[in-house]
Every structure is written in structure tokens, then in C-alpha cells.
Amino acid sequence: MSEDDIFKALGDTTRRAIFEKLASGAMNASALREGMAISQPAMSQHLAVLRGASLVRERRQGRYVNYEVDPDGLARIAGWLARYRTYWPARIEALEALLKDMDQ
């Protein structure tokens, strides 16, 4: 798991779509494929890449493999982003505040 792995993993639209789907709830590879014109091996390969970037983690459940968001990858991005905080525009601060409100 490196910043290279993470950004490369997210540099693919399909993978970001998969990640987004997982963010709305853990599910197995077959469930992920539903409504996504993507072959079984392709999905498997994408998940492997996301796993290698610590953006996703798996949990075996019988013959199913349940996938879920791995906070580690997200944390790493946040860490990277934080280094450039000096350049964050006011708009981001506003967004942050908004999100903080929404949480409550």
C-alpha cells in the first residue's frame, strides 16, 4: 500500500464506481456486478487493485467474499491532502463545516 497504489487505483472510473457502491454498504463481488456492465474476471481484478491500495478489504463468508471500504486508504489520502492545507481554499473549509453540521 503506497500513495502510488492508491492514486493509481482511483485513477480508473470503473474502480471509483465500485468503491462508491461499496461505500453505500458492504457486499460481495456478484452483488457489486449488478447493473454494472462488467465481466466477472474484470470485477475480480479491479477488487484486487483496490485491495492492494487498502481502499477495500475482504471478508470470506463461506463461498461468498464480502467486500467493504477500508478506512486505511482513505486515511492515507487525507494525510496526503493535509500536507497541502496551506493551499486549501476557503470553500473547502466551508465544506468541512457543512459536513460537520450534517453529522450531528
Next chain:
Amino acid sequence: MSEDDIFKALGDTTRRAIFEKLASGAMNASALREGMAISQPAMSQHLAVLRGASLVRERRQGRYVNYEVDPDGLARIAGWLARYRTYWPARIEALEALLKDMDQ
């Protein structure tokens, strides 16, 4: 400028290094090359990619071109990241707090 462009741009170690250098202060392409085993055309091409991702912007100054961090790209990443706030571990919140302290 799309999320694809941004993540793809950052998926390259050399480009992240260039970006990091620029984050420590605006400079022209030649200055950027100093201490970085990279050819002039390669640098120019990397800068073009970073520009295309709104991570960097240029300002012509005579025959020099001064490059600087463009907050737009960073804002876009922050926005993307914010969508998955639910999964941010406590550690990030701590980091955020720390950075907020350091600002003062």
C-alpha cells in the same frame, strides 16, 4: 479537469514530487528540474498533465513560465474524500485537529 484526470495525475511518483516541490513555493520549470533527474521535455509533459488536472497553474513571465499550486484540484480531491466521511477513522479527525492547532 475530472476526477479521472486528477487521480491519474497523482498516480505518478515523479508528478507528486513535482507537485510537492511547487507546494513549497512557486517556481519555473527549470528551477523545478534542479536536483530531479528528469529531462526538460519530460518535465514539460508532466507539468502539462498537472495543469490538465487543475493541480497546477502557470503564469507567463517573459520567457519564463512560473508554476504554482492550483487549489482547484486539491479542492476537488477534498470534495471526493468528503463523500466518504462516514469511513474516516478517528485518526483522521485527530490529524485534522492537530493541523488546526498548528495553524494558529
Next chain:
DNA sequence: ACAATAGATAAGCATGGACTTATGTGATTC
């Protein structure tokens, strides 16, 4: 034990991306 199902892996192919050398363009200096 056997068939079916969920998923991973292998191998091949086609495209994309990072580099190279060579050349072009626009500003500066003598």
C-alpha cells in the same frame, strides 16, 4: 460423490502512458 456456484488466476491482446531524441516557438541579449 457430483453438480453448481462464487470467485481467483492465467494468458493473450490492444490501448495508454512515460520516456526518449529532434525540432518548433516565443522572448531576451548582444
Next chain:
DNA sequence: GAATCACATAAGTCCATGCTTATCTATTGT
């Protein structure tokens, strides 16, 4: 105005990557 300098662009090469089809492994159900 000719040489020089800062940078961009063109064209070619090589490796990475995302897909495909085919096959393998592991678990479940009958």
C-alpha cells in the same frame, strides 16, 4: 537581427494496464 535561452510539441519506443476467454479452486447443496 542573430544567437541564445526557456519551454512546448512531435514522433517513436517500451512497459504498464484493462480487457477478453479459458481454466482453476473452494464452498455449498443434493
